[in-house]
Amino acid sequence: SYELTQPPSVSVSPGQTARITCSGDALPKQYAYWYQQKPGQAPVLVIYKDSERPSGIPERFSGSSSGTTVTLTISGVQAEDEADYYCQSADSSGTYLVFGGGTKLTVL
Amino acid sequence: QVQLVESGGGLVKPGGSLRLSCAASGFTFSDYYMSWIRQAPGKGLEWVSYISSSGSTIYYADSVKGRFTISRDNAKNSLYLQMNSLRAEDTAVYYCARDIAAAGIVYYFDYWGQGTLVTVSS
Numbered sequence: 001s002y003e004l005t006q007p008p009s010v011s012v013s014p015g016q017t018a019r020i021t022c023s024g025d026a027l028p029k030q031y032a033y034w035y036q037q038k039p040g041q042a043p044v045l046v047i048y049k050d051s052e053r054p055s056g057i058p059e060r061f062s063g064s065s066s067g068t069t070v071t072l073t074i075s076g077v078q079a080e081d082e083a084d085y086y087c088q089s090a091d092s093s094g095t096y097l098v099f100g101g102g103t104k105l106t107v108l
Numbered sequence: 109q110v111q112l113v114e115s116g117g118g119l120v121k122p123g124g125s126l127r128l129s130c131a132a133s134g135f136t137f138s139d140y141y142m143s144w145i146r147q148a149p150g151k152g153l154e155w156v157s158y159i160s161s162s163g164s165t166i167y168y169a170d171s172v173k174g175r176f177t178i179s180r181d182n183a184k185n186s187l188y189l190q191m192n193s194l195r196a197e198d199t200a201v202y203y204c205a206r207d208i209a210a211a212g213i214v215y216y217f218d219y220w221g222q223g224t225l226v227t228v229s230s
Contacts, residue, residue, distance in 0.1 A: 001170060031215060031216075033215070033216040033217075035153075035217075037153075041222075042203060042220040042221065042222055042223060043153065043203075043217075043220055044220075045216065045217070045218055048208075048215075048216055048218075049215075054218075086152065086153050088153075088155075088216060088217075090213075090214075090215075094213045095167055095213075096155075096167065096169070097143075097155040097158070097214060098155065099152060099153040099154065099155065100152070101152045102152040102153070
């Protein structure tokens, strides 16, 4: 079955830039989406279609794509950004949806 | 505003059954595909199933195919998940989510409920 691969953890100091990657063979063909999940809460969409930002999401969140890897970038990280981040996409047929394993962002 | 409220979770023995419900409000339910997504304790997210706006198109993850059945009642603005032959590995918080889809393809989930916990244990 299709898999998306994320690093388990990323740590940054406040004000620095955090980059979280997600790799998958079908990513050149399928869009990627990013969700933020804080403890005890439901996930929240922060990036859609690789690089689009939903209304209400701070401008410090951005996304990019290159080949089989997509990247979520958080510029000027704030303490409130500490959370788990999940990428999501679909297999090459577009039928089956898949999440990456998640990345825990720690703000030092 | 969009609201999704899940119910029906609880403790069930291995091999047992449970039916989850999701009550939707704040949008035209019959216009949207809907999904169930689960998260085992301390683990990541796993897409379980989606159903088209009319109910005519349904897909399942391999891990639940043949055991779970998704359905909807557009007159009641409700989504359901019938779970049979439950296993310990089905223990998770189950979220319902509104899908953003086009031309029969689900792209992503723009609204999520708060989830309902299903525990499968003897």
